[in-house]
Amino acid sequence: MPQLNLFDTEAFYEFPENLLEYREHFLSQEEADILKDQLLTTVAWEQRSQKMYDKMVITPRLTAWYGDARSYESADSEKPVKAWTPELLLLKQRIEAAFGYQFNGVLLNLYRDNNDSVAWHRDKQSIYGERPVIASVSLGQTRNFDFRKKDHHQSKYSLALPHGSLLIMKGDLQEHWEHRIAKSTVPMSERINLTFRLIFPVR
Numbered sequence: 001m002p003q004l005n006l007f008d009t010e011a012f013y014e015f016p017e018n019l020l021e022y023r024e025h026f027l028s029q030e031e032a033d034i035l036k037d038q039l040l041t042t043v044a045w046e047q048r049s050q051k052m053y054d055k056m057v058i059t060p061r062l063t064a065w066y067g068d069a070r071s072y073e074s075a076d077s078e079k080p081v082k083a084w085t086p087e088l089l090l091l092k093q094r095i096e097a098a099f100g101y102q103f104n105g106v107l108l109n110l111y112r113d114n115n116d117s118v119a120w121h122r123d124k125q126s127i128y129g130e131r132p133v134i135a136s137v138s139l140g141q142t143r144n145f146d147f148r149k150k151d152h153h154q155s156k157y158s159l160a161l162p163h164g165s166l167l168i169m170k171g172d173l174q175e176h177w178e179h180r181i182a183k184s185t186v187p188m189s190e191r192i193n194l195t196f197r198l199i200f201p202v203r
């Protein structure tokens with residue numbers, strides 16, 4: 001497994017290779033530049049609120065959902081889903097062709113600067129159970145993607161996700177590991193992350 005860096009050697013843990021697939025240069029520099037500019041200006045970015053320990057807090061990043069037309073009626077009002085744009089559909093099809101997985105929706109996150117983040121969590125919303133396959137494309141500012149074992153927080157991994165990279169999370173990853181993008185004290189420019197998922201009922 002290339003490019004998996006340990007957070008800290010004391011917290012060493014063998015990261016199971018069957019949980020991740022990684023392509024550092026999935027998109028060329030030019031493709032990634034074009035897509036990033038396009039998404040920054042055309043996506044319907046929204047700032048949402050989420051419940052955290054019984055309080056509503058503003059999500060520290062902007063988000064948007066796009067997906068299959070047949071998913072609209074299943075989407076709750078908290079998560080309005082827009083129809084695929086041509087560039088998002090093309091990217092989805094390219095990942096599907098390269099890896100043989102299937103997706104019907106994508107969650108986009110925009111981290112505007114070093115103060116934007118996503119807290120430790122697991123992604124278990126899939127109707128396909130505990131072992132969803134999620135394909136994550138990163139554009140713009142390189143940020144560290146941190147993992148920790150759900151029931152053993154000292155077991156940590158951190159992976160820097162650069163412009164144009166693709167990370168696939170699969171197997172028991174969401175069952176046993178949490179992940180996050182931490183805030184940073186270092187000034188940073190914007191980063192877009194797209195997570196393609198199979199999340200809506202397929203009929």
Ligand SMILES: O=C(O)CCC(=O)C(=O)O
Nearest residue numbers: 109118123145181193195
């Ligand atoms: O920004 C990322 O790389 C990950 C985002 C994430 O974990 C999520 O949207 O569930």
Ligand SMILES: [Fe+2]
Nearest residue numbers: 121122123179
């Ligand atoms: Fe996530």
